[in-house]
Amino acid sequence: MTVTLADVAARAQVSPATVSRVLNGNYPVAASTRERVLRAVDELDYVLNGPASALAAATSDLVGILVNDIADPFFGIMAGAIQSEIGGPGGRAGGERLAVVCNTGGSPERELTYLTLLQRQRAAAVVLTGGAVENAPHAAAVAAKLRKLGDAGTRVVLCGRPPAPDTEAIALTFDNRGGGRELTEHLIGLGHRRLGYIAGPEERTTTRHRLEGHRDALAAHGIEEDPRWTVYGRYDRRSGYEATLELLRRDPSLTAVVAANDSVALGACAALRDSGLRIPDDVSVAGFDDLPFSIDAVPALTTVRLPLAEAGARAGRIAMGREEPPPGGIATIRGELMVRGSSGVPRG
Amino acid sequence: MTVTLADVAARAQVSPATVSRVLNGNYPVAASTRERVLRAVDELDYVLNGPASALAAATSDLVGILVNDIADPFFGIMAGAIQSEIGGPGGRAGGERLAVVCNTGGSPERELTYLTLLQRQRAAAVVLTGGAVENAPHAAAVAAKLRKLGDAGTRVVLCGRPPAPDTEAIALTFDNRGGGRELTEHLIGLGHRRLGYIAGPEERTTTRHRLEGHRDALAAHGIEEDPRWTVYGRYDRRSGYEATLELLRRDPSLTAVVAANDSVALGACAALRDSGLRIPDDVSVAGFDDLPFSIDAVPALTTVRLPLAEAGARAGRIAMGREEPPPGGIATIRGELMVRGSSGVPRG
DNA sequence: AGCCGTACAGCAAGCGCTTTCTATCACGTC
DNA sequence: GACGTGATAGAAAGCGCTTGCTGTACGGCT
Structure with missing residues (x-):
């Protein structure tokens, strides 16, 4: 034996x-x-024997990380940063912790199930990344779970996700709204007046905030929005491609396309090119997140950089109790506008 | 309580x-x-109570997944596929399993440490993804660990990694050598005779196999290789950028650049463009893996598609004992040459 | 010399679950 | 009508570790 x-x-x-x-x-x-x-x-x-040790000591060295899509670098970067901070191998001695990365696929049920699984493992901490699903019953269920986790001594940190009310969870939120506003303001500043918007999935905080920022900017400049200018999709390239085609069909006079994220923007670029339009001469394109590949697009993508790695690292440290939580348990992390080749003055 | x-x-x-x-x-x-x-x-x-249950039943519902870099979609895609198959939430009832994704960062020590941590947790299965480090002592240490894990009842599967001799580990290996050969043969077929090669980190099986495939192709066509044509780097964009500049400095007459993977190829493209060279008119570029973003490069990247998701899914099923291991415990998975815009006939 | 504080080491009682083995009960069966 | 039989339920012995509490010995103190 x-x-x-x-x-x-x-x-x-x-x-x-x-x-x-x-x-x-x-x-x-x-x-x-x-x-x-x-x-x-x-x-x-x-x-x-880990389980025996965990049972006797009533503690565990597992840390859960929930992500929407592990194949998406947006989450991969955060997960990597979190993991490097929770002191797995390579971290400081003593606290050898194992990161449990859970791929929810954006499904609310899976999110809940994973949370239960982590609760069952008596995880030392849990970090939830990415936007939340906006659905009252589900939000309540998640909040309840988080509360229960907290009561059981599990530290809960939200990274890139809005605060969960009635919960002790520390929240590191991205200023999606502000970023969206800045981006659109940049385009408006260039002279664009007819801007298409490719949003993410509905019922998602990230989707809503970015879109609201966009609309805030339009409103602030007295631009009346045409409902045909917004299309909802998923956060992937394919979706961006199709949505762009749809946008072009609805209003061929658009001079700019703002995408929910960089992958979508890349799809948009492809669709525009396939439609014989030049970027940015005919249509400007903007993304969001500034993932590593965005700079390699041709032309390089104008986007909003989110400090994914920094945020993840900070979330990891807070989860390990190695950094003070922000005052009030909530911190807003701002993005930075990256103006690059994909945006220019409108044609005509 | x-x-x-x-x-x-x-x-x-x-x-x-x-x-x-x-x-x-x-x-x-x-x-x-x-x-x-x-x-x-x-x-x-x-x-x-998970630990208590695991202790009493002497089994655990944790499955470990080792990756080199979780922020790299190459690994993210495999990890996601594995996870979806090990029957976490959404899988069939009963077997609620938790995936533990461990980010080794390509470091041998961390790999070993994580393996020990998983052994400590009495993991139900472990899947190691990506190439292995080619270093006798380390390979022996890993093999010993894998053997021990196997003895303890943990199923071990290698996904995209060469077989580990003297081990019961099931191996799903990518035919990196064959893919590399095909790719270079394609380029040679187009008329290229002076091809630069940007390799991955040394002492890695993946690096070596891809490079060997490349050289096989050159040799098969009687092309004598100039040692100046090979540069080693890392598997990231940055590395590709710098290596390309170096390659150009060493021999400005190169008509093609073959990269260790797609990210590197993207960096190469950027470097070429920044050097005022057109792709593929002046220099052709080829990548490896066919990650999702590769088709969005301009021009789209010629590369070798590896069925990452399929391989991961299969590895996951085998790890769960839901699929028969391949005969002999080893299966070779071939890549598929994807010819796209980044490769063309050489100039002049 | 007698006492006590300090520094170690061991005992033993669990931690919360699983599982073997042992009841128990309700039926049919001959 | 005694007894085998199958279907359930319970008792209890751990699983391998942690930790509060209880020794024990040694050195310094008065």
């Missing part, structure tokens, strides 16, 4: 308690004893 | 054993009893 603590204890001629204390380093043990134990551990190739 | 099995049992007026059996559904329980238990579970909002 596998080697147990008792085996190590026997070999080192000490009690199991002592071995445990050597391993955890939270109790004085004479240097000579420690060494003997360590040698035994080594010789027997002993590996602690 | 938190609700325990005993609380539920008391409320349902049955023994803890019965509650456990209802929850696990692996033992006959009268319908009426079951219902009573289920109601109690619901009313008390009971959540099983």
Whole structure:
């Protein structure tokens, strides 16, 4: 069978308690004893039994990270940053933590199920990334779960997600609205007056906030919006391609297309090119997030940079209790407008 | 405190054993009893204690996924596919499994540490993705770990990684060599004779195999390779950019640049453009992997498509014991040459 | 010399669940 | 009508570790 603590204890001629204390380093043990134990551990190739340890100590070294789509660098970057901070291998000694990355696929049920699974594992902390689904019952269910997690001692951090009311969850929110406004203002400043907007999925906070920012900008400049100028889709390239075609069909006189994110913007670029339109000469395009590939688009994408890695790292530190939560438990993280080649003055 | 099995049992007026059996559904329980238990579970909002359960049953519902870089879609896509198959939420009932995605950052030590951590958690299965580090001591250490994991009942699957000798690990290997050969043959077929190659990090199986494929093709066509034509870098865009500049400096007469992967190729494109060269008129470019964004490059990238999602899904199923391992425990997955706009006949 | 504080080490009681083995009960069966 | 039989339910023994509490020995103190 596998080697147990008792085996190590026997070999080192000490009690199991002592071995445990050597391993955890939270109790004085004479240097000579420690060494003997360590040698035994080594010789027997002993590996602690995680579940047993978690049960006895009533703590776990698992940290949950919920993402909407792990194949999307937007989440991958955040997840990577979080993980690097929660002190898995490479982090400071002692706190060897395992990140559990859960892919919800944007589905509310899965989100809830994963939360339950993490609760079951008695996770040390949980970080929820990305926008939330805007649906009262679901939001309430999630809030309830988060409360329960919090009560059980699990630290809960929201990264790139709006605060969850009635919850102790710390929130690091992206200023999607402000970013959206700035972006559209930039385009308006260039002279655009007829702007198409490709939104993300409905019932998502991120989608709504970015769109609201866009509309705020339009309103602030007295531009009346044509309902035909907004199309909803998903956060992927394909969606951007199709939505752009639809936009062009509805109003061929558009001079700019603002996309919900960079992937969508790339799809939009492809659709425009396939339609024989030049960027930005005929139509300007703007994205959101500034993912690494955005600068490689031709022309490079005008977008709003979100400090994904920084936010993730901070969320990770807060989750580990290594950084003070922001005052009030809420911090708003601003994006930065990146003006690049895909936006220019409108034709004509 | 938190609700325990005993609380539920008391409320349902049955023994803890019965509650456990209802929850696990692996033992006959009268319908009426079951219902009573289920109601109690619901009313008390009971959540099983994972560690306790794992300890008693000597099994765990954790599945580890090791990736080199979670922010890279190459790994994100595989991880997502694996996860969707290991039956987390959304999968078939009963087997609610949690995926533990571990980001090694390509570091051998971290790889080993994570493996130990997973062993400690008594993971049900472990999937290692991506190329392996080619370093005898490390390879031996990993093999030893994998063997130990296997002995402990953890199923081990390698996805996109060469087989690990002396190990029971199932391997789903990408035919990097064949893909590399095909790609270069395509370029040679177009008339290229002076091809630069931007390789990945040294001491990596993926790097070596792709490069060997490239050289095989050159050799097969009697093209003598100039050592100046190969530059090693990392698997990212930045690296591709710099390496291309270096390549151009060493031999401005190159007519094609073959990159270790798509991100590198994108960087190469940027460098070429910044150097005033047109693609493919002046220089052809080729990538590898065919990640989603590759088709959006301008011109679209000629590359080798790897069925990442399919491979990941299959690895996931094998890890869960839901699919027969390939004969001999090894399967080679071929890539498909995707000829697109970034490659053309050489100038002059 | 006698006492006590300090520094270690061990005992043993769980942590919350699973599972084997042992009742119990209601039926048919011969 | 005694007894085998199948279907359920419970008792209890752990799973391997942590930790509060209880020794024990040694050195310094008065």
